[in-house]
Structure formats: structure tokens, C-alpha cells
Amino acid sequence: MQTLSFSEKVQRFILNWFFMMLVWIMFTSTFATQEVVVGAIVTMFISMMSISMFTCCTLKILSPVRIFWMVYYLLVFIVALIKANLDVARRVLTPSLPINPGVVKFKTQLTTNYSKMVLANSITLTPGTLTVDVIDDTFYIHWIDVTTTDPEKAFTEIAESFEKILLKIF
């Protein structure tokens, strides 16, 4: 857990409160006064308690440039997810079962825990790769069809397109 200045704490609290309120309103699907007031009070207490644990960033994450890159990341991710599923379908439906599995590793430049988590999750959902472990800045990836064991080449093939965008967001 890192030490935070007062303004950072306030910004994280506001961001957390905003997202929790968003989830609450989406779940209740209503703007009735009693629902909104109860939601505001409960989410305020929860986000006050979890300032240093469950928050990722200050308010600067909501700047338009970063939001643009987030939407772009989402599009890249959805395309990769659909490709991954077609890939799985192809491998499963081919009678000879074309797999060539192995575990490779590579290093990332990302520093914060949240960006590493997003990268690891994205790698798991992209074609043919599964994150086995993340230790500091080293990712261990189970690859269903290994083409190279060299860490740098593996990084270029698996994670480069995601990391470039993540560095701009976080």
C-alpha cells in the first residue's frame, strides 16, 4: 500500500464514488429519489473505507485524451477476443488437434499494479495465450502454439499492441 497525499486521496475518493454510483444506478435502472439517496450514502461510506485499497488512479484518468485511448483499447480488445474465439473454434474442430504448447516469458515496461492486471487479463483473452503468473515485471505465458522462445520476440507477438495503448492510459 502506498502513501498518498490529501489531494490524491480526495481525487481517488471522488472517482471511486462516481463509479460505484454509476454501477448502482445501472443495477437499479431508476432515478427514484429514495433509491438514489440510499445508493449515494452507502457508496460514500464504502469508497471512504477503501481509498487506499481498491482505487487505481486520480481524476486525471478522466481527461479526454485518456478516454479516447480507453475506447480505442476496448475496440482492439473486442476484435482480439472474437479472433481468439474463432481460433479456439478452429483448433477444437480440426480432427488432428493442431497444438504446440509451451510456456514463454517476457518483460513489460508497465509499473502500476492495475495496468499490469489489465494487460494480464487481456493476454488471457487474446488468441492462444494464457497468463500463468506475473512476478514483478515478468509475465509467464502459456502459449498454445509457440513460435519463438525468445522473450523479446514473444513480447512483440503477444503484448506489444496492448502495452502501447496502456502506457498512454496509465
Add this chain to the structure above:
Amino acid sequence: MSIMEIIGSVLILIGSIFLFLGGLGIYRMPDIYNRLQAGTKATTLGAMSLILGVGFLEPSWMLKSLIIIIFIAFSNPISSHALARANYKRKHFPLILSEDKKNMDAYREVIEQEDKEDKS
């Protein structure tokens, strides 16, 4: 049938096909990691598509189904990572590698290092 119902039904059909392929993948793949690969990817898109289809059929549930989709997108890969890592550390089911590529296991050095530290 309205256009929303058609979109919803098509999405549910696509979701069921991918869920079926995920099940078939779990049945056909040789070891736990490849099974997790097939299982995670196919069930994530399958469940997402199915729940989005329900949202289209029942428009008042749309926002709720979007929230559920976001939670699935976060929790599914985390659970598969936890399963793979736990299995590797317990050495319960071995990692199957193809015959000519026995050196392609980059994670083994970490486990061996940890074993040494445990003994000393």
C-alpha cells in the same frame, strides 16, 4: 417479431454455439492448461453474447446485463490464471510439451527457485 427480438435471439444462438465449443474444447484438449485456454476464451465470449442477447430481448434489463458483462470480462481471466498457477505450483497435472521442444518451459526455473528456498 421485432428487430430487437431478432438481434437478441441471434446473439443467444451465437453465445450457445461458443459455449458448446468451449465444452468440446475442454473434452478434447490434452492437459489442464490447454483446457483452460479453450474454456476461458469460449465461455467468456459465449456468456457475454448470451447475456447481451437477454438484454436485447428484455430492454429494461439492458443496463444490468452490461454490468454483468463487465464483471465477467474481469473475473473469468483472473479465475483461469489462479487455476493455472495453483496447478503449476502443486505439480498435480504435468504440463504437456511437444516432443522436440522440452526446453520451452520458462516458468520451471521460478518453481525450482522457490523449492530451494523452502528447503533451506
